[in-house]
Amino acid sequence: MSPQSGQGSGGARRRPRGVIVIALLLASGALMTGAVALAPAATLAAFGLPRSLLIVSALLTAVLAYGLVRLRRWAWAAMLSFVAINACFLLARALLSGVVPVGGLALLLAVGTYLLLPGVRAAFWGAHWCVPPSAPANEEEA
Known part of the structure; x- marks a missing residue:
């Protein structure tokens, strides 16, 4: 990717x-x-x-x-919400029918995981939001 x-x-x-x-x-x-x-x-x-x-x-x-x-931030958040809600519905349907939609759940898991990758998050939010700040070099260790 x-x-x-x-x-x-x-x-x-x-x-x-x-x-x-x-x-x-x-x-x-x-x-x-x-x-x-x-x-x-x-x-x-x-x-x-x-x-x-x-x-x-x-x-x-x-x-x-x-x-x-x-690359709108609201779309990134909405897509993650879409993935989570659809996963909940698929799991509820699986509990009621006894048939587990493995393909649908796998696709939702892949999309959700992909959107949470640091490079993808950075495309929507900017690198400053995704990368944790590094510790200053002059700090003493305890």
């Missing part, structure tokens, strides 16, 4: 490729959800999905993808 140059000049933050991949997956999910929202009302009723919920979900997912590509 090597970083690539971000937009802008000199001091521009670097955009990790993994963030772009996550944003593309979110954008494709938003497009698919939006396409489903255009289905006939009878089809949506068969699945119990209100059209308004699908439209709002598609819009929020698209905004989240955009925020990740632009």
Whole structure:
């Protein structure tokens, strides 16, 4: 997951490729959800999905993808929240149905872990937030 140059000049933050991949997956999910929202009302009723919920979900997912590509701090925090909430729902569903969605949980764990890597955090928050300050060299040891 090597970083690539971000937009802008000199001091521009670097955009990790993994963030772009996550944003593309979110954008494709938003497009698919939006396409489903255009289905006939009878089809949506068969699945119990209100059209308004699908439209709002598609819009929020698209905004989240955009925020990740632009390296917005709120998008980083929202994506971690999205991962945590979805993991809770998958675990609850596993307890109720007895079927553990290993693939979904593994993907959520990978995305959450990736977003917490120091280089990825630094892309969103800046290096000063992610790297602990080093101890002064002239301190005496106890």
